[in-house]
Amino acid sequence: MLSIKNLHANVADKEILKxxxxxxxxxxxxxxxxxxxxxxxTLANILAGRDGYTxxxxxxxxxxxxxxxxxxxxxxxxxxxxxxxxxxxxxGVNNVYFLKAAYNAIRKHRGxxxxxxxxxxxxxKDKMKLVDIDTAFLNRAVxxxxxxxxxxxxEILQMLVLExxxxxxxxxxxxxxxxxxxxxxxxxxxxxxxxxxxxxxTHYQRxxxxxxxxxxxxxxxxxxxxxxxxxxxxELEQRGYDWVTAGASA
Amino acid sequence: MAKRASDVEKLVRSxxxxxxxxxxxxxxxxxGLNEDVIRLISxxxxxxEFMREWRLKAYRxxxxxxxxxxxxxxxxxxxxxxxxxxxxxxxxxxxxxPKSLKDVDPKLLETYEKLGVxxxxxxxxxxxxVDAVFDSVSVATTFRKKLADVGIIFxxxxxxxxxxxxxxxxxxxxxxxxxxxxxxxxxxAVFSDGSFVFVPKGVRCPMELSTYFRMNAANTGQxxxxxxxxxxxxxxxxxEGCTAPMRDKNxxxxxxxxxxxxxxxxxxxxxxxxxxxxxxxGQGGIYNxxxxxxxxxxxNSHIAWTQVETGSAITWKYPSVLLRGDNSIGxxxxxxxxxxxxxxxxxxxxxxxxxxTRSTIVSKGISAGRSQNSYRxxxxxxxxxxxxxxxxxxxxLLLSNQCGAHTFPYMEVKNPTAKxxxxxxxxxxxxxxxxxxxxxxxxxxDAVNMVVSGFCKDVFKELPMEFAVEAQGLLAVSLEGAVG
Ligand SMILES: Nc1ncnc2c1ncn2[C@@H]1O[C@H](COP(=O)(O)OP(=O)(O)OP(=O)(O)O)[C@@H](O)[C@H]1O
Ligand SMILES: [Mg+2]
Numbered sequence: 001m002l003s004i005k006n007l008h009a010n011v012a013d014k015e016i017l018k019x020x021x022x023x024x025x026x027x028x029x030x031x032x033x034x035x036x037x038x039x040x041x042t043l044a045n046i047l048a049g050r051d052g053y054t055x056x057x058x059x060x061x062x063x064x065x066x067x068x069x070x071x072x073x074x075x076x077x078x079x080x081x082x083x084x085x086x087x088x089x090x091x092g093v094n095n096v097y098f099l100k101a102a103y104n105a106i107r108k109h110r111g112x113x114x115x116x117x118x119x120x121x122x123x124x125k126d127k128m129k130l131v132d133i134d135t136a137f138l139n140r141a142v143x144x145x146x147x148x149x150x151x152x153x154x155e156i157l158q159m160l161v162l163e164x165x166x167x168x169x170x171x172x173x174x175x176x177x178x179x180x181x182x183x184x185x186x187x188x189x190x191x192x193x194x195x196x197x198x199x200x201x202t203h204y205q206r207x208x209x210x211x212x213x214x215x216x217x218x219x220x221x222x223x224x225x226x227x228x229x230x231x232x233x234x235e236l237e238q239r240g241y242d243w244v245t246a247g248a249s250a
Numbered sequence: 251m252a253k254r255a256s257d258v259e260k261l262v263r264s265x266x267x268x269x270x271x272x273x274x275x276x277x278x279x280x281x282g283l284n285e286d287v288i289r290l291i292s293x294x295x296x297x298x299e300f301m302r303e304w305r306l307k308a309y310r311x312x313x314x315x316x317x318x319x320x321x322x323x324x325x326x327x328x329x330x331x332x333x334x335x336x337x338x339x340x341x342x343x344x345x346x347x348p349k350s351l352k353d354v355d356p357k358l359l360e361t362y363e364k365l366g367v368x369x370x371x372x373x374x375x376x377x378x379x380v381d382a383v384f385d386s387v388s389v390a391t392t393f394r395k396k397l398a399d400v401g402i403i404f405x406x407x408x409x410x411x412x413x414x415x416x417x418x419x420x421x422x423x424x425x426x427x428x429x430x431x432x433x434x435x436x437x438x439a440v441f442s443d444g445s446f447v448f449v450p451k452g453v454r455c456p457m458e459l460s461t462y463f464r465m466n467a468a469n470t471g472q473x474x475x476x477x478x479x480x481x482x483x484x485x486x487x488x489x490e491g492c493t494a495p496m497r498d499k500n501x502x503x504x505x506x507x508x509x510x511x512x513x514x515x516x517x518x519x520x521x522x523x524x525x526x527x528x529x530x531x532g533q534g535g536i537y538n539x540x541x542x543x544x545x546x547x548x549x550n551s552h553i554a555w556t557q558v559e560t561g562s563a564i565t566w567k568y569p570s571v572l573l574r575g576d577n578s579i580g581x582x583x584x585x586x587x588x589x590x591x592x593x594x595x596x597x598x599x600x601x602x603x604x605x606x607t608r609s610t611i612v613s614k615g616i617s618a619g620r621s622q623n624s625y626r627x628x629x630x631x632x633x634x635x636x637x638x639x640x641x642x643x644x645x646x647l648l649l650s651n652q653c654g655a656h657t658f659p660y661m662e663v664k665n666p667t668a669k670x671x672x673x674x675x676x677x678x679x680x681x682x683x684x685x686x687x688x689x690x691x692x693x694x695x696d697a698v699n700m701v702v703s704g705f706c707k708d709v710f711k712e713l714p715m716e717f718a719v720e721a722q723g724l725l726a727v728s729l730e731g732a733v734g
Contacts, residue, residue, distance in 0.1 A: 048689050051681060076691035088686040092704030101700065102690035109691065141704065142686075158690065 001026045001197045002047075002067075002166055007058035009046055016042045018222035019058070024166070027194040031208060031233060032201045034219035035241050040201045041085050043219070044170045048082035049075050062166065076102075077109035079165030083155035083172045085201075089143040095154070096124060096138040099161055106162060127160040130190060132183050148175040156187035167191065167198045173207040185210030205237040220245040279336040285309060288439055291336050295408050295442075298415050308428035308438030315432045328537070333502060335440040335473070393457065402486075403448040404459055407475050410446035417448055421479055425508040425545040425572070433504040433566075434541040437473045441506065444474035449484040449515075458714050460489040476507040480515035482548065487518040487714060505540045513548025513575065520713050521557040523565075542569035546578035549604070554581035556712040559594060568626065570599035573607035573635075580609040583709040588621030588653070597626040597658075602638035602668070611642040614706050617653035624656040631668040638668040646676040647705050649698070 002024040009017040016039045024030050032040055046053050047060065049072035060067040067075065090098065100120045107114060115123070121138075128135060131153050143151050152172050159167055172184055188198065188211050200213065208216075208230060216232040218225045218241065226232065226244045236244070279287060288309050292302040317328070397404050403414060411418050428438035445461040461476065480486050490507075509517050523538070544553035555569040571580030582598035600609035609629065617623040623646065631638045646655035657674050679701060687697035703710070 050685050050689070071694070072685060072688040073691055073693050073697075076689055082689055084686070084689075088680075088682045090683050090686065090701060090704050092707030093700055098687070098690075098700070101692050101696065102687075105691040105693065105696070162690065 001063060002199075003061045005059050005061075007043075007046070007060060008056045009042060010054045010056055011042060011052065015056070016053075016222055017046070020219075020222070020224060022217065022224065024197045024199060026165075026197055028214045029188075029192065029198045029200065029211065031213040031216045031230075032199060032219055033203065033216065033233065033236060034225075035245065038219045039222045040219050041170055044082055044085075044168045044199070044201055047075075047168055048072060048080060073105070074109075076162075076164075077106050081159055081162055081164030081167045083152075083159060083167070083169040085170040085174070087143050087146075087151040087155055089141070089146075091141050091144050093142050094138075095140055095142050096121065098142045099124065099158060102158070103161055124157075124161060127157055130160060131156050131187050133157055149177060149180045152176060153180060153183060156184050160187055160191065163191065165196055167196070168201075169198065170201045171203065172200075173202050173204060181206065182210065205233050208233050218244045279334055281334045282331045283309075283333075283335055283440065287335055291440060291442065294336065295411070297408075297411055300415070300419050301411055304423065304428060305439050305441075308435050309440075311429045312432070312435035312439055315435060317432050328502060330436075336442055397455070397457075400453055400456065401450040402453060402455055403446065405446055407441070407444040407446050407477065410477075414446070414448070417479070418446070418477070421477055421508070421510055422475075423508075425510060425543045426506050426541050431541060433539040434506050437475060437504050437506045437541070441473045441475040444476045444505070445478075446476070447478040447486060447488060449478075449480045449486045451481040451512075452483045453481075454484070455486040458487050458489055460491065472503045472505070474505045476505070477510075478508070478517060478519070479510045480512065480517050480551075482512045483514040484512075485516045487520070489520045489522070489714060491522045491524070503538045503540070505542075507540070507542040507569075509542075509544035509553055511544065511546050511548065511551035511553050511575075511578075514550045515548065516552040516554075517544065518554045518556070518714075519544070519569070521555075521559070522713075523557065523559045538565045538567065540565075540567040542567065544569070544571045544580070546571060546573050546575050546580060546604075546607075548578075549575040550577045551575045552579040552581075554579075554583070554712065555598065556581075556583040556709065557585070557596075558706075558709070558713070559584070559586040559596060564592075565594040565596055567596045568598055570601070571609065572601045572603065573609065573638075574603045575607075576604040577606045578604055579607070581712075582609075582611045582613070583712045584613045585616070585706045585709045586614070586623055586625075587616045588618065588623045590619040590621060592619075592621040594622070595624040595626055597624075597628075599628040599630065600640060602629075602631040602635040602640070605634075605636045606638075607635060608639045609641075611640070611644075612708050613642075613644045614709055615644075615646040615655050616649065616702055616705070617646070617655050618649035620650075620652045622654045622656070624658065626658040626660075628660040628662070629670055629672075630662045631665050631670070633664040635665050636667050638665060638670075640668075640670045642670075642672045643708075644672070644674040645705065646674075647702065648676070648678045649702075 002022070004020050004022040007017050007020040008015065020043060022030070032043070034040055042053060046055065047067065049070065055068055062080065063078070065078070070078070100117065103120065104114045124138065125135065133153050137150070137154065143154060146154060152175070155172055169188070173181055176184060185207060192198070200207065200211065202208070213230055213233070215227060216230060217227045218232070218236065220241065279290060285306060288305050289302065292305055394404060403410065423438065426434050428435055447459060449455050476490070478486065478488060507519070509519060511517050542555065544555065546553050553571050555571070557569065559565055559567070565586070569582060571582070573580050580600050582600070584596065584598070586594045586596050588594045597613065598611055600611065602609065611627055613625045613627070615623040615625055625644050625646070627642060627644070629640045629642065642659065644657050644659070646657065648655055655676055659672055659674070661670055663670055679698065683701045684694070684697045687700055688694060692700065
């Protein structure tokens with residue numbers, strides 16, 4: 001589904017990604033771990049089409065298409081979803097209105113009928129139960145004044161409503177209390193299916209206790225320094241990153 | 251970032267949708283202005299003597315005045331002798347307007363249909379009474395009868411001059427005197443028509459009242475005059491909408507609006523102004539020089555101005571409130587959008603005179619293209635105004651690197667018990683917000699509209715429901731291709 005080949009990218013003329021290779025197949029969940037500043041968010045943002053990054057080498061193909069050539073909205077319509085590490089506040093824009101606009105934009109792209117407000121509200125309320133968000137959040141401005149944990153739950157809600165094919169979750173488990181962590185895990189597991197793939201950027205083993213990944217990668221200094229199965233995460237929790245990164249930065 | 255900027259640039263190139271011309275024979279006075287022209291206008295309208303004399307006094311004052319140049323706008327000199335001061339569709343009965351819609355030229359009705367303002371009373375705008383002004387004359391006022399049943403007078407200004415002369419004489423010029431300023435004096439001399447509203451004591455107007463201004467004839471000016479009087483305890487919500495055909499010459503629009511709120515009265519005045527702004531190169535468009543002032547004459551009275559300004563080549567407009575009654579309230583909510591080469595210099599004046607008076611100013615300026623958008627506001631608290639309160643919030647949003655946003659807040663506080671607060675922000679449209687929308691599948695264009703609408707929320711929520719939707723639509727049109 002997703003194939004990243006020798007991806008190099010700069011931020012403000014500094015090389016951050018130095019040759020990433022990663023293959024993610026439908027049905028798989030990959031965890032990406034690694035020290036702060038190693039380039040995890042950079043990778044996720046580039047995949048979603050955020051500005052401010054310059055790809056200098058390499059390619060990314062998504063379902064056989066050149067992902068890097070697509071607009072962010074085209075990627076979203078093709079099923080790519082990024083749960084941001086720092087979800088953005090949009091003052092004055094109603095949360096449910098925003099979500100409905102997104103939902104209908106994607107439907108329109110697929111040539112499907114637009115869904116009216118009443119029908120959409122029913123759909124959202126069902127999903128909200130799953131992530132345990134109070135309906136009062138629907139009528140607040142997008143992420144405005146939401147607590148850190150509420151913003152993360154809202155990202156999961158959006159993911160559940162938009163039902164992406166490829167979900168990239170950038171530290172959606174950070175800063176969550178234990179109940180919220182379970183809720184986020186529940187949301188992720190609810191979407192897990194043979195047609196879908198997910199890439200979870202995380203610092204903690206604890207999420208992986210609830211969402212068992214197929215592969216675990218360590219990103220260090222702009223490269224994948226090590227890949228393994230779920231036991232790698234446990235080992236990292238025990239030993240830290242030094243033993244992996246020692247070789248990578250050389 | 252540069253990449254997204256150019257994406258957004260594409261979005262702003264939009265066409266003015268109301269730019270068609272109605273092919274109708276008009277009775278147009280030759281260009282030029284002198285006392286004879288004024289007498290002619292007055293005679294065409296069969297006005298009583300007081301009206302003609304008032305016009306002449308205003309004209310004599312006007313010729314002694316200089317065109318003001320303090321606003322942050324630039325335009326080539328206006329040749330006031332090249333403008334025609336009166337134009338009326340020939341088919342329109344001249345004396346006192348059509349008796350019913352049956353008397354209205356079908357071409358005119360069609361024009362308003364095209365503009366989305368159907369004049370048929372049972373049509374889409376049910377519940378909104380409309381007065382339609384086409385060039386210099388009022389074409390039709392709907393629902394007049396139903397309003398009359400509760401004692402409300404809603405009619406064209408000319409009709410009021412003939413049928414309610416004592417009210418006109420009592421209130422006309424009592425808020426904006428004929429000597430007030432250059433454009434107000436010009437208007438007082440030559441105004442052709444407009445709307446008149448009188449809501450008697452204790453009456454709550456049962457529907458939204460609305461006037462729709464349409465400038466059709468070329469080389470004419472439009473000088474309408476609106477007078478709204480709300481007696482003790484009365485309430486009225488009034489909306490004004492405007493469009494004009496696309497022409498490559500500039501057209502002048504110099505209106506005067508006077509609002510009078512007696513004790514306990516509440517007037518809400520909302521404007522959605524979408525005059526032709528000129529083309530993408532700055533050719534043509536309306537010069538909109540308007541004087542709007544409300545007088546909270548009685549205690550506990552309340553006047554609120556809400557405006558959404560997306561049109562005109564140049565806008566010069568400062569709806570104001572004189573807070574004379576004790577405990578009176580003045581509000582000003584404004585969204586001003588400028589794109590391409592548009593220039594807007596707009597804001598408000600709140601003059602605190604009575605005790606415990608309060609005013610709120612919320613101004614949202616959005617600039618795109620190479621436009622210039624200025625907020626100019628005055629908060630004045632006179633010595634006797636105990637416990638005056640003002641809160642001003644001025645936010646500017648920039649959608650391009652070549653546009654300008656300027657804030658000129660003036661304060662004159664003569665009473666130490668006054669509390670005056672001013673907050674101002676200027677920011678470039680947020681790339682992260684746009685990305686966030688787009689990453690959810692929302693197109694770049696819709697993302698801009700969404701973020702800008704959110705920015706304007708505090709103003710849109712003050713508009714009557716139907717018009718809030720229209721305003722949002724207008725915003726989308728005027729911003730097409732706006733970011734860069
Ligand atoms: N706009 C920018 N200008 C300069 N440097 C940047 C910019 N954005 C990111 N960087 C740098 O790129 C590097 C990688 O950042 P990135 O956010 O991808 O790290 P990360 O692996 O997600 O870290 P964390 O675990 O802390 O979230 C960091 O050194 C960061 O400072
Ligand atoms: Mg990160």
